[in-house]
Amino acid sequence: MKTYSISEVAKELNLTAYTLRYYDKEGLMPFVERTSNGTRLFKESDIGALKVIECLKSTGMPIKEIKNFIDWCSDGDSTLQQRYDMFMERKACVEAQVEELKKTMELIEHKCLYYKTALEAGTEDIHKNNKIEISITN
Numbered sequence: 001m002k003t004y005s006i007s008e009v010a011k012e013l014n015l016t017a018y019t020l021r022y023y024d025k026e027g028l029m030p031f032v033e034r035t036s037n038g039t040r041l042f043k044e045s046d047i048g049a050l051k052v053i054e055c056l057k058s059t060g061m062p063i064k065e066i067k068n069f070i071d072w073c074s075d076g077d078s079t080l081q082q083r084y085d086m087f088m089e090r091k092a093c094v095e096a097q098v099e100e101l102k103k104t105m106e107l108i109e110h111k112c113l114y115y116k117t118a119l120e121a122g123t124e125d126i127h128k129n130n131k132i133e134i135s136i137t138n
Helices: 006-013 017-025 044-058 063-121 124-130
Strands: none
Touching (some): 006 017, 006 044
C-alpha cells in the first residue's frame, strides 16, 4: 500500500504542512498512522477524508463541528443520522451562499455593462438619465 508524506499530501491538497499539523492537533486526523519515530504516513483514504474536511471548511463550518463529524465517523453506523443531518444542513448553507453569489454576480455584470457602455460613449454622462450610478467624489 502506497503511503504519502505530509509534504506530498499538502501539495496534493494545495495546503501547507502547517495546516495539516494543525488539523492533526485539533483531532481531525485520528485515522493517520505514524511511524515509530512519529512521522505521519498518509494513505489514499486519508487524502479522501482530508478532501471532505476541506469541503466542510469551505462551507464555513467551524473546526469544532468538523471534529464532531470525524468523531461520528469513528463511532460507526450509530451516527449515520447525525452525519446525514449535518450534510443536509451544510447543503442548505451552500445553497444560500450560491444564491448570494448569484445576486453578487448580477450586480457585477450590471456594472460591467455600465462601464462598457460609458467607455464606448467616452463618458459616464450617457447614464445620467438612467440613475444607475451614484457618483462619489472626493
